[in-house]
Amino acid sequence: xxxxxxxxxxxxxxxxxxxTMNCSYKTSINNLQWYRQNSGRGLVHLIxxxxxxxxxxxxxxxxxxxxxxxSSSLLITxxxxxxxxxYFCATxxxxxxxxxxxxxxxxxxxxx
Amino acid sequence: ETGVTQxxxxxxxxxxxxxxxxxxQHLGHNAMYWYKQSAKKPLELMFVYNxxxxxxxxxxxxxxxxxxxxxxxxFLHLHTLQPEDSALYLCASSQEWVxxxxxxxxxxxxxxxx
Numbered sequence: 467x468x469x470x471x472x473x474x475x476x477x478x479x480x481x482x483x484x485x486t487m488n489c490s491y492k493t494s495i496n497n498l499q500w501y502r503q504n505s506g507r508g509l510v511h512l513i514x515x516x517x518x519x520x521x522x523x524x525x526x527x528x529x530x531x532x533x534x535x536x537s538s539s540l541l542i543t544x545x546x547x548x549x550x551x552x553y554f555c556a557t558x559x560x561x562x563x564x565x566x567x568x569x570x571x572x573x574x575x576x577x578x
Numbered sequence: 579e580t581g582v583t584q585x586x587x588x589x590x591x592x593x594x595x596x597x598x599x600x601x602x603q604h605l606g607h608n609a610m611y612w613y614k615q616s617a618k619k620p621l622e623l624m625f626v627y628n629x630x631x632x633x634x635x636x637x638x639x640x641x642x643x644x645x646x647x648x649x650x651x652x653f654l655h656l657h658t659l660q661p662e663d664s665a666l667y668l669c670a671s672s673q674e675w676v677x678x679x680x681x682x683x684x685x686x687x688x689x690x691x692x
Contacts, residue, residue, distance in 0.1 A: 499680060508580065508668055508683035509621075554621065568621040 470498075470557045470569030478575040485542040487572040489555030490535075496558045498531060500540050503552045503571070512540070512553075545576045581605040584669050584684035592692055593659060599687050601652040601669030607682070609675035610652040612644060613668040615686070621668070627652060628675035659691045 473488045489498065497516045501509040513529045515522045515538065522529050528541040542549055552571040559565035582603045591597050603610065612624040626634035627646040641663075643655040652669055666688050670681040 501683075506666065506686070506688065508582070508685045509670075509681075510580070511680040511682065514680050566623060568623075570620045 470555045470567055472553070472555055472569045472572040474572060475570070476573040476575070478577065479545055481545060481547055481576055481578050483545055485545050485549070485574055485576070487540045487553050487574070489538045489540070489557075489569055491538075491555075491557045491559075492536065493557075494560040495533075496560055498538050498558070499556045500527075500529060500538075501554045501556060501568075503554065505551075509554065542574075545574075547576050547578050550574060550576045580682045580684065582669060582671055582682050582684035584667075584687050586687060587685065588688045588690075590690045590692060591656070591659065593661070595659075596655070596657040598656065599654040599667055599669075599689075601654075601684055603650055603652075603669075603671040603682070603684075605671060605682060607671040607673050608649050609672045609679075610646060610649070611670040611672075611681065612652065612654050613670065615666040615668060617665075625654075626675055633675055656689075659689075661691050664689055664691045 470489055470491050479485050495517055497514055499514045500512040503509045513522055513524050515529050515531045526543045531538045552573050554568050554571045556568045585600045609628045611626050614622045623636055624638045625644045630646050641658050645653040666686045668686045669684040672679040672681045
């Protein structure tokens with residue numbers, strides 16, 4: 467079973483609307499990170515939120531973390547066509563070893 | 579530009595070939611990573627190097643052989659690959675491995691095994 471799992475798998479919205487993506491995980495974490503990937507390119511780091519934080523902002527991005535529900539959300543406000551990409555959460559689990567896992571991603575399409 | 583470069587960007591190789599992927603980071607980071615991204619599968623962490631020492635090998639077949647001569651360079655040597663090894667191979671680096679600081683990714687090498 468996957469540690470990080472995004473929901474929905476795909477999301478299509480109009481420019482100017484807000485986009486919300488969710489990530490659920492199974493084990494205790496040190497931190498959770500969100501990344502963006504444009505088609506066939508490398509990933510770009512967006513935000514890192516630590517287990518003792520509940521909310522972080524960066525420009526039009528807002529990330530929340532609920533450790534009791536083992537879930538995180540990424541909100542993109544006032545979306546633009548350039549936000550079209552795949553968004554991944556990655557969890558750094560407590561413990562040593564193979565603990566850094568990416569979810570399968572949410573494919574966001576922002577239509578002009 | 580993220581400060582992480584990868585060459586080549588595209589590679590087509592036969593199953594009997596030997597080739598190498600190269601990654602270089604200009605960020606002064608101490609940890610470097612190889613990931614495999616296949617269609618319709620989550621990103622898979624293959625290897626982790628921290629201060630040139632391999633710290634993780636996630637059950638990767640021996641036909642993939644990593645090499646980290648220094649903290650700025652990372653190679654992935656390929657030999658006797660299978661068609662299912664066709665994927666996007668991504669290199670990343672971070673300040674340190676412990677606590678998984680944010681990772682900076684290269685643009686990837688699109689590998690096709692024929």
